[in-house]
Amino acid sequence: MFPIFKKKQKIRGTVVLMSKNALDLNDIKAGPSVIGAFGLARDMVGSVVDGATAFLSRSVGFQLISATKTDRMGNGFVGDQFFLEKRIPLLPTLAARQDAFNIYFEWDNDFGVPGAFYIKNYMQAEFYLVSLTLDDIPGHDSITFLCNSWVYNAKQYRKDRIFFANKPYLPNEMPQALVNYRDQELDTLRGDGKGKREEWDRVYDYDVYNDLGDPDKSRGLARPILGGSKKFPYPRRGRTGRKTTKTDSASERPAPDTTYVPRDEVFGHLKQADFLGFGLKGLNQNVVPQFRNFFDFDKEFDSFEEVRCIFEGGIKLPTDLISAISPIAVVKELFRTDGEQFLKFPTPHVIQVDKSAWMTDEEFAREMIAGVNPCVIQRLKEFPPQSKLDPNVYGDQTSTITKEHLEINLDGLSVEKAIQDERLFILDYHDAFLPYLKVINKPVPKSYATRTILFLKDDGTLKPLAIELSLSHPDGEKFGAVSKVMLPPDEPSGVKKTIWQLTKAYVVVNDACYHQLMSHWLNTHCAIEPFIIATNRCLSVVHPIHKLLQPHYRDTMNINALARSSLISAGGIIEQAFLPGEYAVEMSSAVYKDWVFPDQALPADLIKRGLAVEDPSAPHGLRLVIKDYPYAVDGLEVWDAIKTWVKDYVILYYKTDAEIQRDPELQEFWKEAVEIGHGDHKNKPWWPKMNSIDELVESCSIIIWLASAFHAAVNFGQYPYGGLILNRPTMTRRLLPEKGTKEYDEMEKNDQKAYLKTITPKTEALIDLTVIEILSRHASDEVYLGTRENKDWTSDERAITAFKRFGNKMAEIEEKIERKNKDPDLLNRLGPAKVPYTLLCATSKEGLTNRGIPNSVSI
Structure with missing residues (x-):
């Protein structure tokens, strides 16, 4: 270090931080054990030491780093260390539990303009550093360093903690004085890929899903490793470095209390989750x-x-x-x-107005386009429906639904005419479930793989025409499936109606399991984590694209770690309460084989499912086949708003495609995300090459869409619809009763008893409700799409102006959604259950609201 201060001029700074409380809720995540006598005594001793340290005014030290003046090595000058002074009164903009402190630095013109700073914490306990603002540098505007990071005792780090001012820089535009500091910080975040990670570590690295089982505890709790093989492809998750199990050296031991995630990914103080x-x-x-x-x-x-x-x-x-x-x-x-x-x-919202509307065919069909899983239904393009399962393994899996089954309810149309007029649709879970039925239905047969054909009526609503229930062939899979086709009853009551209600339940169970494991877990939580890891490893915090994407990663790695330890783990809640049991997550691996990144964009998804046709004259360039398709109608508004914002932002920093290609951090980010994070698909030709502005805009838009709006659409309606286990059961326990059996006789006498003996039993229902109520709630400190947690997220006024336009657009979309929900001609907006489609309204109050788009997969 060089003696850089000559004139002893002082500049004032304001430091905002949150100190760690002895009973911080972040400790509760580890379970009750961490609040025992030992932990409390440890924190009390630490508090005494910290109090003495603070009294000596030597608790937290800061050193400014120049962005314009360098030492002999070409690195920005590092100033002397200065310490926090007394706390100042709370500023009006401070959040709860935040404290502001004065700090004074000595400065002269030879030092230049600060662009970064080192910080050392000499206390035993960590604290959360929110920001540092320098207000009175002569001849310069105030400089804000937005930190949002936990800072542990300095001895815990191999390299001093460094933070940069909130001005964005592409790599080639970074002030030369700060280039090495930028590179060193990224090197710290990458780590060395070795050893067990500790809670204060900040290392982002990849690993396969080898921590879901517990083979040391029981052979029945062993689970296959997901990721890294053709048989079980999967996205990567964050590496923890825990020891392997004794039984299987490739499997990681389950975490006894907590699972490591980089400390800044752990839920904040106010986070309800x-x-x-x-x-x-x-x-x-x-x-x-x-x-x-x-x-x-x-x-x-x-x-x-x-x-x-x-x-x-x-x-x-x-x-x-x-x-x-x-x-x-x-x-x-x-x-x-x-x-x-x-x-x-x-x-639940589904019975707040009408207690029995959930039973109607109209509501059953409506929830396929306006419920909690509106992203699976497809237009029927060929008849009879075909299977993509390998015929060499599974035989002929062509649907047994015939034209005669359908045409009795097609309002005089032939099947060919209905297909031509784009009026036939299918909810097809046959291929997803059929390969697993042989294990799901052991030792007792309990469920089917289903196909449901629906017809688009003149009033814009859907009605089910036929449901196919399929079982594995008793002589072996190569002989195809054993199927039966069920039709809507021709009488308003009686045993036929009960059979139809049970038939619909088998469909809903398929849908509920596919929703939770594929639409929700795989396509949002799981698919996003590799991008989080790659962003933090490869894009500096001052990179414009890091600043664009970072809000959409909030809390995701932590919620995923919790899911791996309790929700999707062997013997966990999903295995206990959902039909596939121990094969639940493995099934999502099978679906991931067909996952395609570009198809995660809403327009591409709608076109692929046949629900939209490209039409330059139509809104958003797409003609919707079902005009009153609430998820698609609202979703396209949000998608276009996201993409417009992303484009407005990206072109502030990249003027040509060549600049995209020459950005080493951006190229490394994409290379890691594709070749490691989603490495089981790395050789697929559909990946964007990241050679153009258009590819960057589309890719970032997809990431933001999945993390925000798509996740909101498939998450926050879980309790409003699934809280009534009758409406969305998660398992069935027996097949349809056959005529002549005591079960059939019972069904004739008591339809409700027959239904309840078939679907999710009481214990599992209460587990379901407990979990999905938590998952469907918004926290008090949620940050919604179109808003930012901190107004000082960038110093670039052009970006701030563009973001304000995005926020205003989201508010306009919300108002438009509210108006559409009041339009009596749009029958699918409310449906028989009178539940308005509000899941893509951006804002929400705290709690269980059936609306709101958080920026990230935060619960």
Whole structure:
């Protein structure tokens, strides 16, 4: 270091930070054990030491780094170290629990303009550094360093922590004085790919999904490794470096308490989802076993009225059961302690207006285009429907639905004419489920693979025409499937109606499982994580594209780590409460084989599914085959707003395609995302080459769309629709009763009992409701699409102006959605259940709202 200060002139800075509380909720994610006597004593001792350190005014040291003046090595001058002074009164813009401190630096003209700073934390406890602002540099505007990072004791780091001013720079535009600092910081974030990661580490690296099983505990808890093989391709997740299991050297040991994610990816102080890790562990460890003991395994509800009682009156439980599961009361106000309404859930939106509308064919069909999984239905282009399964393995899997099955309800049209007029559609889960039925249906047959054909009526709504239920051939898969075709009943009541209602339940179970594992987990949570890792490893925090994408990564790695430990792990909640059981996540690997990145763009997806046709004269350049398709109509508005914003932003920094090609950080980011993050698809020809502005705009738009609007569309309607287990069961436990059996006789006598004995039983239903209620809620500190967490995210006024336009556009779209929901001619906007389609309205209040688009996959 060089003696750079001569005139002893002082410049004032304001440091905003959040100190770590001894009982910080970020510790709760590890489970109750971390709040034991040892942990509390440790933090108390640390607090005493920290208090003494702070009293000596030596708690946190800062050194400015020049962006314009260099030392002999060509690096920006590093100034002397200065320390925080007394705390100043809270500034009006500070969030709760944030504190502002004064700091004064000595400065002279020979130092130049600060462009970065080092920070050293001499306290035992970490703190969250929000920002540093330098206000009175002579001849210069104020400089903001937006940090948003946890800072641990300086001894925990191999290299000093560095932060840069919030001015964006492409690599070739970076001030020469800061180039080495930029490169060193990226090198730190990449790590060396070795060893176990510790909580204070900031390393981003890739790994396969080899941590879902627990073979050391039980052979039945072993799970295949997903990723890195042709048999089980999968996106990559963040590397933790934990030890391998004794039983299988390729599998990673499950985390006893927490799973490492880079510290800045851990939920913030106010994040409601901080409770999720603790809640899911409590659910698995305490609540589920007690539920099973109390309700008896597989015991179902007695009537539809009893199901509704969990919303209207709660389920009465004995005192000993209440005390056994009371720790989960910390998670949310779901569990009461008065015994009277201990298990009282909020009333799902689907029955808030009409308690029985969910049973209608109209609502069954409407939820395929305006429910929680509106992204699977396809236009029927060939008849009969064909299978893509290998005929050498699975034989002939052509659908057994005939023209005669359909034409009795086609309003006088032939099948050929209905296909030609774009009026036939299919919800096809045959290929996804048929290969797994042989294991799902052991030891007792319990479900089918389904195909559902629907007809677009003159009023713009859909009606189901036929449902095909298929089973594996008893003589072997190579002999094809054994199928039956079920038709809507020709009478309003009686056993035919009950059979049809059960048939629809098999379809919904397929849909609910596909939704949770593929539409939701695979296509958002899982597909986004490789881009998060690649961004942090390859794009400097001052890179414009890092600044563009970073808000759309908030909390995702953490929520994914929690999911791997409690939701999708062996014996976890998904395996317990969803039909595929231990094969659930493996099924998503099979679907990932056909995953195509460009097709994740909404327009491309709609065209691929036959739901839209390119038409330059139509809005958004697409003609929708179903004009009143709420997800598509609203989604295209949001997609175009996202893409317009991304383009407006990108062209601020790249003027030609050649500049894209010459950006080493951008090229390395894309190379890693494709060849490592989604490495099992690295040789696919459909990947954008990242050689043009158009490719960059489209790729960033897809990432933002998946992380924000698409995730919102498939997540925040989970409880509004699935909270009523009757409407969206997650499993079936027996096949359709055959005539002449006692089950059939019972079905004739009591249709509700027959339905409840078939679908998700009581314990699993309560598990489902507990989880999806948490997942469907918005936190108090959520940041919604079109807004930013901090107004100082960039110093580029051009970018700020463009972003304001984007925010205004999102507000316009929301107003337009509200108007459409009031249009009586748009029957699919409300449907028989009178649930308005608001999932793509950008804003929301806290809680369970059935609306709101967070910037990221944050829960």
